[in-house]
């Protein structure tokens with residue numbers, strides 16, 4: 001019953017702005033609009049200027065309606081473009097709620113689109129990636145997912161498995177015939193092809209994660225080497241407290257900066273040193289965690305030799321050694337020397353980071369895996385196909401069972417085989433009005 005109701009929501013962020021979009025979806029929404037809007041468009045998909053007659057207000061607004069199934073949700077839909085700001089949109093929404101609509105839940109418009117077959121789950125997640133994108137590349141990847149770039153790849157893999165299963169089925173159905181419908185070699189070959197392609201998709205996920213969430217860069221080094229100063233210079237404003245007192249930074253602190261369309265998440269840390277200060281020690285533990293979790297570590301020196309913990313970090317392949325305070329110290333030409341104070345070489349440091357993450361041509365036409373759910377599905381598919389390989393000398397039934405599981409796991413990506421709980425979890429993350 002619930003899905004038959006007309007839902008309504010404000011689809012733009014609430015606050016002061018030029019316009020607000022209020023929308024409705026469901027059977028009956030066009031009639032509700034007709035009763036409230038003067039100068040309703042005569043045809044679908046036509047934007048008309050008119051008057052929205054609310055309960056205790058009226059205002060000039062634009063209105064467009066879409067007829068089922070040719071709409072975002074697949075249902076009849078109406079959108080009002082109202083004047084912006086808090087009052088008008090809220091008053092319009094209240095009017096709609098008092099005239100037969102109920103407030104939409106998070107992502108309910110998109111959920112209806114999914115339930116009506118307008119989108120599959122990967123498309124839906126593409127929409128969410130676009131909305132959440134903090135760089136153009138992330139938005140572009142979301143667009144590829146929305147428009148089916150991932151579906152194509154997944155269904156290609158599933159089709160290969162379906163073919164294989166069909167061959168196995170035939171062999172199972174006619175065991176008495178001497179004819180071999182499918183050989184172990186053929187099964188192995190087909191499995192290894194699908195596995196390779198699945199792995200190729202998974203391999204895009206490290207890049208994909210960086211594109212979506214940014215690259216995590218921990219700034220570490222002894223106390224007073226200028227870590228917090230460098231963070232401030234890197235992000236362009238005084239984010240962290242800087243003093244000449246050792247142990248100024250106690251907790252990790254992060255700030256983001258978009259460089260060449262990649263989000264750099266800098267994490268300033270407490271300098272690792274032996275101290276009896278309880279708070280500082282907790283901070284130091286957090287610094288160690290930050291190093292573990294980072295994609296890149298900036299190990300900051302101010303000229304003095306580092307020892308202990310830092311030697312380990314210095315050897316880590318994800319570490320970039322940075323020599324700070326170049327304005328007052330000469331570190332020589334063989335090292336990357338910067339000055340947080342004057343900004344010398346700080347842009348160069350950003351470029352060094354960018355080069356190190358080796359994104360290559362990130363705007364390549366291929367879709368990248370950015371979603372933890374997809375990674376999980378692909379991994380489970382791979383495991384099933386591995387198990388199918390392991391039981392290759394057993395009965396065809398055993399092999400077929402594992403292949404089916406792999407097929408199933410792949411299908412969860414687009415939602416063909418996803419259960420309701422997974423589907424609900426995805427839509428909960430959406431905003432109201434989308």
Ligand SMILES: Nc1nc2c(ncn2[C@@H]2O[C@H](COP(=O)(O)OP(=O)(O)OP(=O)(O)O)[C@@H](O)[C@H]2O)c(=O)[nH]1
Pocket residue numbers: 221222223224225226227228229230241242243244245246247248249250269270271324325326327328338339340341342
């Ligand atoms: N001359 C010069 N001084 C700097 C530079 N970078 C930082 N300093 C100074 O060095 C001192 C320590 O700077 P911070 O940025 O607080 O150092 P930190 O590494 O964050 O120190 P902790 O948080 O205590 O670990 C301050 O007095 C800064 O002004 C630099 O590039 N040149």
Ligand SMILES: [Mg+2]
Pocket residue numbers: 227228229240241248249268269
């Ligand atoms: Mg500091």
